[in-house]
Amino acid sequence: MTPNPYVFIVIFVGVALVFPLIPLALAWLWRRLFQPPKPGAQKNAIYECGVESIGEAQIQFRSQYYLYAIIFLIFDVEAIFLVPFAVAFTGLPIGAFVAILVFLLLLIEGLVWAWGKGCLNWAR
Amino acid sequence: MSEIDEGLRKELQRQGVWVTSMQELYNWGRKNSIWPLQFGLACCAIEMIATAASRYDIARFGGEVFRPSPRQADLMIVAGTVTKKMAPQIVRLYNQMPDPKYVISMGACAISGGPFKEGYNVLKGIDRYIPVDVYIPGCPPRPEALLHAFMELQRKIDSQKLTGENRAEHLDPAEPSEFPVPSFGEHDLEPPANRDVFQPPKIERT
Numbered sequence: 001m002t003p004n005p006y007v008f009i010v011i012f013v014g015v016a017l018v019f020p021l022i023p024l025a026l027a028w029l030w031r032r033l034f035q036p037p038k039p040g041a042q043k044n045a046i047y048e049c050g051v052e053s054i055g056e057a058q059i060q061f062r063s064q065y066y067l068y069a070i071i072f073l074i075f076d077v078e079a080i081f082l083v084p085f086a087v088a089f090t091g092l093p094i095g096a097f098v099a100i101l102v103f104l105l106l107l108i109e110g111l112v113w114a115w116g117k118g119c120l121n122w123a124r
Numbered sequence: 125m126s127e128i129d130e131g132l133r134k135e136l137q138r139q140g141v142w143v144t145s146m147q148e149l150y151n152w153g154r155k156n157s158i159w160p161l162q163f164g165l166a167c168c169a170i171e172m173i174a175t176a177a178s179r180y181d182i183a184r185f186g187g188e189v190f191r192p193s194p195r196q197a198d199l200m201i202v203a204g205t206v207t208k209k210m211a212p213q214i215v216r217l218y219n220q221m222p223d224p225k226y227v228i229s230m231g232a233c234a235i236s237g238g239p240f241k242e243g244y245n246v247l248k249g250i251d252r253y254i255p256v257d258v259y260i261p262g263c264p265p266r267p268e269a270l271l272h273a274f275m276e277l278q279r280k281i282d283s284q285k286l287t288g289e290n291r292a293e294h295l296d297p298a299e300p301s302e303f304p305v306p307s308f309g310e311h312d313l314e315p316p317a318n319r320d321v322f323q324p325p326k327i328e329r330t
């Protein structure tokens with residue numbers, strides 16, 4: 001009789017669990033038996049670049065960064081979509097052509113909005 | 125284990141039987157996988173990079189795994205001029221390295237301040253704050269000199285005892301693992317040196 005095809009997946013999952021667990025267990029055992037136990041305030045500190053950590057890690061970004069997100073979308077994501085559009089340009093049906101034009105129009109609208117808001121002016 | 129006759133050991137080796145002790149095996153593993161901390165301070169760091177690159181190839185001695193985190197490093201190569209601004213960070217990084225840990229003081233600046241010894245902002249030797257295992261003279265030392273220091277360190281690790289009175293520092297609970305980090309005082313680092321923590325070896329000239 002042929003075994004259930006899912007048996008191999010079960011074996012695979014078992015091996016995938018056991019193989020990482022063996023070195024982890026060995027490392028734990030080695031630490032328990034042979035590690036010279038010398039903890040300290042600095043050795044147990046969180047940060048490890050030589051400078052003491054300051055403040056909290058849970059900080060908020062200012063909401064004004066949405067401008068960068070929009071401009072990134074216009075200039076970077078647009079280029080990614082334009083290249084395949086240009087490559088497939090001659091073979092496109094009319095529906096796809098109109099769809100991509102609508103997409104471009106939305107992005108251009110964003111560009112016009114950002115331009116009108118003065119985001120593209122160099123801050124002096 | 126050390127009582128085994130050296131001739132008998134050679135004879136056994138000839139027959140394909142390798143007799144060793146736990147200490148030798150442990151030290152053999154440690155000395156052939158020394159992971160240095162990846163940080164350079166000045167021009168000596170360029171020589172350190174050259175030592176790690178293909179021409180000099182510190183990987184031949186098992187030291188190619190430069191770790192960006194002190195938690196994973198065994199060896200600190202103090203490569204270059206230690207300014208007083210940088211000294212507390214170096215001591216802190218050394219404190220954060222797990223035992224056993226070793227220090228190579230590379231170049232004239234790390235040993236004594238070198239050509240900048242009279243400078244107002246240069247630490248006159250990293251051994252004022254942390255213990256140093258191997259000193260390399262030179263300005264900067266050539267990669268061969270760093271390799272030589274690496275081999276000297278391997279020799280030192282190989283000779284360390286795991287038990288007994290003269291056992292290695294990291295296995296002695298009385299020996300400290302962290303050293304006081306100096307702070308910025310009004311004119312100098314406070315304290316200017318921790319002489320009671322570590323005394324550099326005296327050179328005996330005959």
